[in-house]
Amino acid sequence: MDSELSPSESPSARARQNRKRKTLRLIGWIFLPIGFIGLSIFAAKLGIAMGRADLPESAKVSTAYPVGIVVVAGRDGDPVFFAETVQELRNFYFQYPEIEQRREANLDGETKIRRVFGRVELATLKSDADGVQVQIRTGPLADEVYWIHKSQLPAQN
Known part of the structure; x- marks a missing residue:
């Protein structure tokens, strides 16, 4: 079995x-x-x-700056700073965090930051986290495309 x-x-x-x-x-x-x-x-x-x-x-509110509008920067007499790339703009604002430091910064030499005194009319092209790409419409840099920090632009609602 x-x-x-x-x-x-x-x-x-x-x-x-x-x-x-x-x-x-x-x-x-x-x-x-x-x-x-x-x-x-x-x-x-x-x-x-x-x-x-x-x-x-x-x-939660979107902080993107409106694109396709015309704004005026430099109304209060402070210089307006422009950079060729948004990263150069971030580096500049990191290196000079205070308004007074930026105003007195030595921009000769290796920096690619442009400083313009007075009112400048700008057309916004593209928005980033802390910068806005603009086409300059008036002033010594007219018709050039640069990046500007959002803090230098008028507040948008």
Whole structure:
């Protein structure tokens, strides 16, 4: 009797069980990474949504400066600073954080910052986080395209 195998222990039954196990393992190895990536994306989106919900109202409002309008800078007598790239403008404002420091900065030599005194009419072309690309319409740099810091432009509602 020992030599007889029960139907559940027959070689064909064991082979079927092994195939089922291998198939389930294969399915697991396929869906495990997909599930992990899916859950990671879901967690990231949830974190972004929760982070936005915690922002103050002032940060939720878009700070992009309007594009395609004409504005006048330099009304209060302070110099207006222009840069060829937005990164040069950021570097300049980082190096000279105070208005007085910027006014007295030595712009000769390696800097590509242009300083203009007086009123300048500008047409806005593109907006960035802290700078606006403008085409200068009046003054010594007329018809040139430069970047200007948002703090030098009139406030927009």
